[in-house]
Amino acid sequence: MITDFTPFASLFGGILIGLSAVILMAFNGRIAGMTAMLGGVLEPQNPDGFWRLAFLAGAIAAPLIATLLGAEFSFASPTTGVVLAIGGVIVGVGVTYGSGCTSGHGVCGLARLSPRSLVATLTFMATTFATVTLIRHGFGG
Amino acid sequence: MKRILSALAAGLVFGLGIALSGMGNPAKVLNFFDPLGTWDPSLAFVMGGALAVTAIGYRVIFGRRQAPMFDAKFHLPTARTIDVKLIGGSALFGVGWGIAGFCPGGAIPALGFAPWPTALFLISMGGGILIARWLQALPRKMIA
Numbered sequence: 001m002i003t004d005f006t007p008f009a010s011l012f013g014g015i016l017i018g019l020s021a022v023i024l025m026a027f028n029g030r031i032a033g034m035t036a037m038l039g040g041v042l043e044p045q046n047p048d049g050f051w052r053l054a055f056l057a058g059a060i061a062a063p064l065i066a067t068l069l070g071a072e073f074s075f076a077s078p079t080t081g082v083v084l085a086i087g088g089v090i091v092g093v094g095v096t097y098g099s100g101c102t103s104g105h106g107v108c109g110l111a112r113l114s115p116r117s118l119v120a121t122l123t124f125m126a127t128t129f130a131t132v133t134l135i136r137h138g139f140g141g
Numbered sequence: 142m143k144r145i146l147s148a149l150a151a152g153l154v155f156g157l158g159i160a161l162s163g164m165g166n167p168a169k170v171l172n173f174f175d176p177l178g179t180w181d182p183s184l185a186f187v188m189g190g191a192l193a194v195t196a197i198g199y200r201v202i203f204g205r206r207q208a209p210m211f212d213a214k215f216h217l218p219t220a221r222t223i224d225v226k227l228i229g230g231s232a233l234f235g236v237g238w239g240i241a242g243f244c245p246g247g248a249i250p251a252l253g254f255a256p257w258p259t260a261l262f263l264i265s266m267g268g269g270i271l272i273a274r275w276l277q278a279l280p281r282k283m284i285a
Contacts, residue, residue, distance in 0.1 A: 021198070
């Protein structure tokens with residue numbers, strides 16, 4: 001499935017993602033890592049967890065409101081539901097053991113020049129590339 | 142309350158950024174990792190933009206302040222060890238990302254503009270997080 005190359009929208013979106021990380025650090029002193037964010041929500045006994053819920057609510061609400069106002073975001077999931085669910089479980093296990101994902105390691109961690117995050121990011125970028133290549137082109141590449 | 146409002150504001154900006162960037166669109170994400178096929182290099186611009194702004198922003202914040210505006214201290218990760226857990230977990234995350242086309246930060250905002258099948262992914266991912274926690278707790282239980 002071909003998707004349009006969108007350098008400007010993607011760069012602008014990326015700048016907003018960075019701005020969000022800067023806001024959360026400047027005001028709350030927190031890393032904008034989605035693994036930790038979700039982990040905190042799955043731990044209801046944590047008394048300091050409300051800010052995480054607020055962040056997640058905002059993250060869902062912004063595109064929802066934009067859609068209601070007439071914005072359209074392109075979306076296509078090329079996999080079947082079963083495959084998507086299997087991928088979801090693997091992502092959940094992986095980010096828990098790896099202590100982070102694209103946002104925590106790939107953006108916030110690299111921005112702090114964390115060696116752990118550099119190793120994590122290089123590792124998951126490599127295995128994602130390998131997985132997509134294997135699924136789409138087979139063992140021969 | 143202040144902390145909740147600033148987190149909400151950061152979340153709104155994050156959600157809009159993900160939706161505009163294409164990071165919440167599995168087809169686009171998977172194409173980024175397919176230079177041999179239907180390659181779409183857009184995500185390099187997402188990562189580049191996000192990383193540049195965050196790196197500069199963090200430098201300014203840490204250079205000027207001893208603490209954030211609404212808290213007594215910065216809560217920064219303290220782990221330093223690069224071990225099998227970090228590498229194995231990250232490798233596994235990449236496999237899942239390559240299968241589904243969703244990473245956690247891409248999927249959460251996608252719930253706002255493509256509730257299905259995003260919800261299926263997020264529920265499965267929540268299951269994966271709980272499975273991993275249960276596995277991580279096992280050795281300690283067995284010792285006790």
